[in-house]
Amino acid sequence: MTMRHSYDQELEHLRQNLLDMGNAVAGAIEDAVTSLARQDAELAGKVMEFDDRIDQMEVEIEDKCMVLIARQQPIARDLRVIGTGLKITTDLERMGDHAYDIAKITLTLANQPLIKPLVDIPRMAQLAQKMLKDSLEAYTTLDISLAEQVCLNDDEVDHIYYQVFRELLTYMMEDPSTISQATQLIFVARYLERIADHATNIAEWTIYLVTGQRRRKK
Template sequence: MTIRHNYDQELEQLRQSLLTMGMAVARAIDDAVNSLARQDAELAGRVMDYDDEIDQMEIDIEDKCMVLIARQQPIARDLRIIGTGLKITTDLERMGDHAYDIAKIALDMANQPLIKPLVDIPRMAQMSQKMLKDALDAYITLDITLAEQVCLNDDEVDNIYHQVFRELLTYMMEDPKTITQATQLIFVARYLERVADHATNIAEWTIYLVTGQRRRKK
């Protein structure tokens, strides 16, 4: 009984570590987009520096998972908890990379006048961050309904990305001087679209954790 209780505590600590990492990633994404919108080079630099901490969180969680597998030899649902933990930490680390990439672009553009007010990109960021928050909530509470809603929301982010792409392409066609910045903004939108994809992955892994069945929404 004591051994099982300790094991359950370790599994819960693993889930809480993933939640902590997820919150750190959400903050990085928010700061990265804000650094772009405000053209704040200092904030962009802090986001880039913070990437190392997110990478270390991934390493620590992976190590924890490996120790649990080696020591406990888990089966069935316990193994799914650890396996999904490994998958989710990879998605979170890649989101952190996208925050870094956005911050790097923000740093490059810090002294340039924007070719257009940023409206859809911050909206994409808000939607992607909400998807991440909801995916993490679904994971912690094992809420399949919320996880499935995250999967459905991905289509809306995709639609905004395509809208941003078409609009910026028009800018480039009408004025070649906008090509460099418009291309950078397309990359930002693409990174945010990928953040939404990773949030969807987390939701799908949560569904697998609860049901034992893989369900692909896309």
């Protein structure tokens, strides 16, 4: 086996580790939102416990990147592959943190009747999860067009967030007894909006990986 072939295998393992972490984070987000919609404290607890595993995956990927840099002294595109891996794992870890935050709010609200049926928050979650899935697919296939679409989809998530914020603010103004729960639901919407932002970051890093050009959303 040539040195280059061995190196390529290590880069492929890095890519697979990132995808495994991405799938774990996607599952945590789905479970966190499901736990909120169902007010399922047990499922929320599992999401919070699983956050330690996501954190461990981040550390393992970071260590692998550091070893590759030290051992191979990569340049040009190889360096972008490893640098992008470091950036993406940070975004994934932060997404996992937001899933944890949503699950924690579920525990706070578990014994309270919801002030309104959850419609827009699950819709935000579905869009954010699709953005994460598509950003990982773009990274895997080096599909710039798909990465660009992820960036555009972030605007739709932002729009729903502001819609949720305004609606819940109206609840609070009309009935002060809803302030505590409405505030917690606004936090949930904000966490989902941030998850979408991190998915956008992954898409932008994919564009950088392929082109060498930085693209920052407006």
